[in-house]
Amino acid sequence: MTWSDAAFLLAAGVIGGLTGSIAGLASIATYPALLLVGLPPVTANVTNTVAMVFNAIGSVWGSRPELTGLGPWLKRILPVAAVAGAIGAALLLSTPAEGFEKIVPILLGGASLAIAIPRRGNAAARVSSHRRHTATILLESAAIFLICIYGGYFGAAAGVLLIALLLHVGHATLAHANASKNVISGVANTVAALIFSFFAPVHWPAVFALGLGCLIGSRLGPIVVRHAPAGPLKVLISAAGLALAVKLGIDAYS
Known part of the structure; x- marks a missing residue:
């Protein structure tokens, strides 16, 4: 990898880290950037996943004020995310991508619309109901x-799906x-990245260049979310997801 490739990946990482920590759309910038510097698709995918560990570090670091009080809920849900991330990594290493490629555009489109749809009902009541009802949990x-x-x-826009759900x-x-x-x-991605580090063709120079950019960009993203008007930002996230x-739909069905 040349110095110009490294600089290009650094810039793509900053953009990806910023969009990823705001809307879960980091791979819009990072995955194509890895393809453009010459990495084959599978290598680009696993390299992107490993680089996203830096995105998780910066995002969580910047999100600390909003995480106050969420400890008990996160302790319950993070083991689920860790196991799922491991399963996803195993699937990538053992199965073709066609099935996911065809369903992801539909899921992503629905999630993007859901982000823009106002919630009904009192938020406090919703939280209370969430904690009381085992079925909802x-x-x-x-x-x-x-x-x-x-x-x-794969991970492209998985964050959009999570935001819509949450x-x-x-x-x-x-x-x-x-x-x-x-x-x-971040937890799901880190578990997958650990597996890829041992069992997949990770391109480590690209990881460090892209990861450094992701760390910088992702640290800034939560600050933007904290201070930007929520309504327009939801519309922007929704539009980007759509x-x-x-x-992805054109690529999958063409």
Whole structure:
């Protein structure tokens, strides 16, 4: 890898880290960048996953104020995310990608629309109901489990799916849902990255260049979410997710 390739990946990492920590769309910038510097698709995918560990570090670091009080909930849900990330990584190493490629545009399009749809009902009542009803807890855990499997497998826009889910199961604000997304996706991604480090063709020079950019960009993202108007930001995230869903749909079905 040349110095110009490294500089290009650093810049792509900053953009990816920023968009990833805000909307879970880091791979829009990072995965194509790895392809453009000459990495084959599978190598680019696993290299991208490993580099996203730096994105998780910066995102969680920047999200600390919003994570206050969420410790008990995260302790319950993070083991689910970790197991799912491992399953996703194992699937990538053992199965073809066609099945996921065809269903992801549909899931992503639905999640992007859900982000823009206002929630009904009192947020506090929703949280209370969430904590009381075992059925809701199990459904939430199952949904996070499935999303994190996809996150460990490929991960493009898995964060959008998580934000849509979390906004509709009791997280009071976009900033809190985004902070939880950063932790959950970070755990699933880190587990997958550990597996790829031993069993997949990771391109380590690209990891360090891209990862450094991701660390810088992802540290800034939560600050943007914290201070930007939630309504317009939701619309922006929704629009970006829909655009990616269309692009992935064209690629999958063409």
